Amino acid sequence: MTEAPSTTPKVESSEENSSEEETFKILVTHPEVPQEALDLMSRGCKLIMCESLPPNRTEILQKAKGVHGMFWGSHIPLDKEVLDVAGPQLKSISTMSAGIDYVDVEELKKRKIPLGHTPIVLSDAVADLAMGLMLSAARRFHEGRTKIDSSTWENYHIEWMWGQDIRDSTVGFFGFGSIGQAIAKRLKGFDIERVLYTTRRPIDKKLEKQFNAQKVEFHELLAQSDFLFIAAPLTPETEGIFNSTAFPKMKKTAVLINIARGPIVNQDDLYTALKTNQIFSAGIDVMYPEPLPANDKLLTLPNIVITPHIGSATKRTRTDMATIAAHNVLRGLVGEPMLSPAY
């Protein structure tokens, strides 16, 4: 990779004639950050490693004082308290995630601290998982497994375990950024009829053409989609938007897939929609809370496939995310533009 900053990160010493060369200190908030990223950062900087698993806020707060950079390796809230504890010398932060809903972005902007994150590089892995959820929810993988376990395998019925066809379907995207487009690319082999989408930001006309995609209003997306992917960030506008008002507008045969953030869907309302067959099924990789308690009522339903937030969980993807986050932090320290700035 050639993304290292053009100068070696060094603190400008405030002491005249200081003989001791000071180096930047970077707080690494997760003990399992891939070695490639640690090697990059430790070349010119001193790493302050957090050791707790699961990562814990108390340890982060204990170790944050006086650091210049933060490699934020978990989804623990990154807020005013953390920034206050760290102090005014803090000049660069990167998350190791695409979503930054757990970061107080306004507070960071106010303090003029650059923030990096790691979108794009995970889009393929997340899209692969989304395809898996789509197929397994459409064709009832989870329910099928329970039929085997309970010796109720009854395929002598012609209509037993009928699922939904993907060919000739209308696929909707709530959010059509990098992840949505990676899913649409994969769908090209499935002979779907058309793609509908909603987005905050307009997308390139060339992309619309490439995916035969059409921008629609949210209510049309709900009414027309046979498969509906949620691939948008969690914001005050998207929180809870899939709720008891939205589900009755969807087709009874619709399959909902969420690989973005749990709270975009009102989970109680999703439970009711699945239980009462307002929609056919769902496949979700994200939910709330995470981890989902083993006694959560969603887990009692036959028509939902649930994975434990593993969208980006492959060795290559997580290593790339960590490496990009490390470059972001290093670049922020020397005042260079980050590889993938969040703003």
Ligand SMILES: O=C(O)C(=O)CO
């Ligand atoms: O990077 C993120 O935001 C994720 O949730 C990865 O799955």
